[in-house]
Amino acid sequence: MTQAIFESHVPGMADATDEVWRMIEPMCARALQKLSRYPDGGEMAAHKERVACLMAAREAIPHLDLAMTPQGFAVVRNENLVPASKDRVDALKESLRRSYTTALDALQVEALLHGWGLTDVGKRHIDQLVWQPTIAQDIGLRVPSERLRVVGVGSLLHEHGGGDAVYDTEFRALRPRLLAAHYALCDLISPEQMGELLDAVRNPPLMTPALQRLRYECLCYITAHFDGTPLVVHERRLLEVLRGDRAAYSAWASSSVCRAQESTRYENHTDDGTFFFG
Structure with missing residues (x-):
């Protein structure tokens, strides 16, 4: 996983520097580990990548002091960056929630083609x-x-x-x-x-x-x-x-x-x- 890949899936958190990414990178790794319960093959890697990025972004928001920049969101580091308004941050949270839901659904549909529906977890779901x-x-x-x-x-x-x-x-x-x-x-x-x-x-x-x-x-x-x-x-x-x-x-x-x-x-x-x- 790279910063470019993350920002391609979560453009609302694109950062001119790498400060946001350095905080989110381990969260992406943990998210990918959680998704390892789904099978591999076909388009599964791409689906897992997208879902992991969205999971990490949602997890990170409460821990980031976000500011608006011309490139998107950044972490507040000095007085030259104005914190993002609550409405803007809430809108980002809602956008991520909806994107995550759609991405996870698409992952699960793809997983059916690789036997996930026959597992105990798939049957219960x-x-x-x-x-x-x-x-x-x-x-x-x-x-x-x-x-x-x-x-x-x-x-x-x-x-x-x-x-x-x-x-x-x-x-x-x-x-x-x-x-x-x-x-x-x-x-x-x-x-x-x-x-x-x-x-x-x-x-x-x-x-x-x-x-x-x-x-x-x-x-x-x-x-x-x-x-x-x-x-x-x-x-x-x-x-x-x-x-x-x-x-x-x-x-x-x-x-x-x-x-x-x-x-x-x-x-x-x-x-x-x-x-x-x-």
Whole structure:
């Protein structure tokens, strides 16, 4: 790792001298060590490099007395450098937080191609379909901004309803709602079929076109679950997909959930020998 590499990933902390870098260099080394739990190969080295730089920059900010210079941020060393305003430093922190979230998500997606999803850590991490903030962003989930909280907007919003984009902190707040949607989906498509779908998410070569189609419909269901809109259309669509290709969705077809969904329900007719009022 070099100063030039670090500053290419974190241009907001570019320094005309090397003072910032000398403090951050060991933090980068520690960050790379933490990332060693992810596999190597392919584009992993580049992803690890970027994530490590962002991790180190976030760790360093509380320990740096930052000042603004024509080149970016620098460490205050004398009276000729004016400390950066709190707003500027806060903006840098927020930018780094968002960049870190996106970079870590990209690293994990690449890691799936190298077997990470089959490890114990990967399996625990991918415990439902919306398993990282980027996926929540892709399906339009947002959280209410402080202004919207004040006026009483509900706990989750779709992208057309306003609110803040989902990054690491927001994603942790969404987890209970995401798990609720996950369990509702398991009740509909069966835990067995959900397990097969998650296995394919963890191990991309297993993701067949049929499973990709099911994943898409499940994500549409999750979006509706958060919107608070009626789920009946999505439930019907999911069952149409499952019933349309039983061979591809054999885990559902052989499940007790499927048997319950397709069992004949008793109707109380007046000409029935066991007719009763009720």
